[in-house]
Amino acid sequence: MLNFALLLHIYTLTKSTTSISLVLIASALPSIIFGPFSGVLADRLDFKKILIYTNALRFLAVLLLFVSKANVLGVLEIIFLISMITQFFSPAETSSIPVLIPKEKLVAANSVVMTTMYGSLLIGYSLAGPIMTWISPSWLFLVCALLYLVATFSVNRMTEFDDKRERRISLTNLAVDVENIWNETKSSLREVRVNKRILSPMIKLFIGWMMLGCFIVLLPSFGESILKIAPRYVGPAIVLPAGFGMLIGTYILERKRVFSFASAINKGFLVVGAALIMFSVYKYYDGFFAARVISIVLAVLLGLGSSIVYISAQTSLHLNSKDHNRGRVFGIVTMLLNIAISIPALIVGGIADLTSPFIAMLALALIIFIYGIRLSFEDAPKTLPAT
Numbered sequence: 001m002l003n004f005a006l007l008l009h010i011y012t013l014t015k016s017t018t019s020i021s022l023v024l025i026a027s028a029l030p031s032i033i034f035g036p037f038s039g040v041l042a043d044r045l046d047f048k049k050i051l052i053y054t055n056a057l058r059f060l061a062v063l064l065l066f067v068s069k070a071n072v073l074g075v076l077e078i079i080f081l082i083s084m085i086t087q088f089f090s091p092a093e094t095s096s097i098p099v100l101i102p103k104e105k106l107v108a109a110n111s112v113v114m115t116t117m118y119g120s121l122l123i124g125y126s127l128a129g130p131i132m133t134w135i136s137p138s139w140l141f142l143v144c145a146l147l148y149l150v151a152t153f154s155v156n157r158m159t160e161f162d163d164k165r166e167r168r169i170s171l172t173n174l175a176v177d178v179e180n181i182w183n184e185t186k187s188s189l190r191e192v193r194v195n196k197r198i199l200s201p202m203i204k205l206f207i208g209w210m211m212l213g214c215f216i217v218l219l220p221s222f223g224e225s226i227l228k229i230a231p232r233y234v235g236p237a238i239v240l241p242a243g244f245g246m247l248i249g250t251y252i253l254e255r256k257r258v259f260s261f262a263s264a265i266n267k268g269f270l271v272v273g274a275a276l277i278m279f280s281v282y283k284y285y286d287g288f289f290a291a292r293v294i295s296i297v298l299a300v301l302l303g304l305g306s307s308i309v310y311i312s313a314q315t316s317l318h319l320n321s322k323d324h325n326r327g328r329v330f331g332i333v334t335m336l337l338n339i340a341i342s343i344p345a346l347i348v349g350g351i352a353d354l355t356s357p358f359i360a361m362l363a364l365a366l367i368i369f370i371y372g373i374r375l376s377f378e379d380a381p382k383t384l385p386a387t
Contacts, residue, residue, distance in 0.1 A: 002062065002144040006079060009137050011220050013072055020217045020349060026076045030084035031335045039332060042091040047099065047162040048155060054089035055152040058082055062145035069137050090334040098318050100161055108254050110315045192332055201316040202333055204265050207371060208309040210340035211272065214348040214364045215302075222357040226283050227295065241296045245303025252304075253311050264312040266375040271305030273369025280361040
C-alpha cells in the first residue's frame with residue numbers, strides 16, 4: 001500500500017510519468033550501493049534480529065512523511081531512506097525461508113509467501129487510490145507506519161530459528177571487518193557469475209522485475225489516457241484483477257506435483273508478453289461492448305504469468321544456493337531487482353513522456369514476448385519435484 005500510495009502521491013504532485021521513475025530510482029539506489037554488503041551481513045548476523053531492527057527503523061522512517069508530504073524532493077529522500085533500511089531486511093527475510101521450511105516443501109512455502117505478498121499487494125494497491133480520495137495522505141502514511149510496528153512485534157514473538165554463530169562486527173577492529181566484508185562480497189559475486197544454476201534464474205528474475213517496474217511506471221498515465229480511468233482508480237480496475245491472477249498462479253504451482261522450473265518461467269514470460277500486447281492495443285477495441293471485460297481478463301493473465309515467473313525463479317535460487325552463502329545470493333538478487341525495477345523504468349517513463357504511454361507499453365510488451373520466445377528455444381533443465 002505504501003509503495004503505490006507514494007507513486008500516486010508523487011504523480012498527483014507532478015503529473016509526470018518521469019517523476020514516477022524517480023520514485024523507483026530513489027528506491028533502487030540503496031540497493032545498488034548496499035546490495036552485496038547487506039547479503040554478507042545477513043550471513044554474519046542473526047536473521048531474527050535483523051528483521052526486528054529493520055522493521056522498527058522503517059516505522060520511524062515512514063513517520064517522517066508527515067512533515068515532507070508536500071515536498072517532492074523530501075518525499076524522494078525519505079523513500080531513499082526506507083529503501084536503504086529495506087535493503088538489509090530483504091536478504092534476511094528471503095534467506096529465512098529455507099531455514100524454517102524443509103527442502104521438499106520449498107515450492108509450497110514460496111507459494112504461500114507469494115500468496116501473502118500478492119494478497120497484500122492486491123489489497124494495498126487496490127485500496128490506496130480510493131482511500132486517498134477519502135482521507136489525506138498523512139493518515140494513510142500513519143496506517144502504513146503502524147503496520148511496520150505490528151510487523152516488528154510479530155517477528156519478536158517468533159521462536160529463535162537461526163542457529164548460526166554470529167560473526168560480530170567489532171568497532172575496535174572496524175577496518176579489518178570492513179575489509180573482510182568487502183572480500184566476502186567480491187567472492188560472492190564471483191561465485192554467482194560462474195554458477196549457472198544460480199545465475200540463470202537470477203537473470204530471469206531480473207527481467208521479470210524489470211517488466212514489473214516498467215508496467216508500474218506506465219500504469220497511471222496509460223490508465224488515464226488509454227483506459228480513461230483516473231489514476232487513483234487504476235488499482236481497483238487493473239491491479240485488483242492482476243492480484244487475483246497472481247493468486248491463481250501460486251495455486252497452480254502449489255498443486256502441480258512435477259514440473260521444470262525453467263519451462264514454467266518460459267511459459268510465464270510468454271503469457272505476460274501476449275497479454276501485454278493485447279492490453280497495450282486496448283484503444284483499437286475500446287468500442288467493443290466487452291472491451292472492459294477483456295481488459296480485466298488480460299490483467300488476470302498478467303498476474304498469473306508474473307507469479308509463475310517469480311515463484312519458479314525464487315524457488316530455483318533457494319534450492320541451488322547453500323546455507324553459508326544464501327544471504328549473499330539474495331543480497332545480490334535484491335540489488336539486481338531494484339536496478340531492474342528502476343533504471344529501465346526511467347527509460348520507459350521518458351519514452352512515455354516524449355511519445356505516448358501507448359507506444360511505451362507496446363514496446364515493453366513486444367520485448368517481453370520476444371524474450372519469452374527466445375527462452376522457449378533453450379534446453380530445459382532436469383525436472384524437479386515441486387512438493
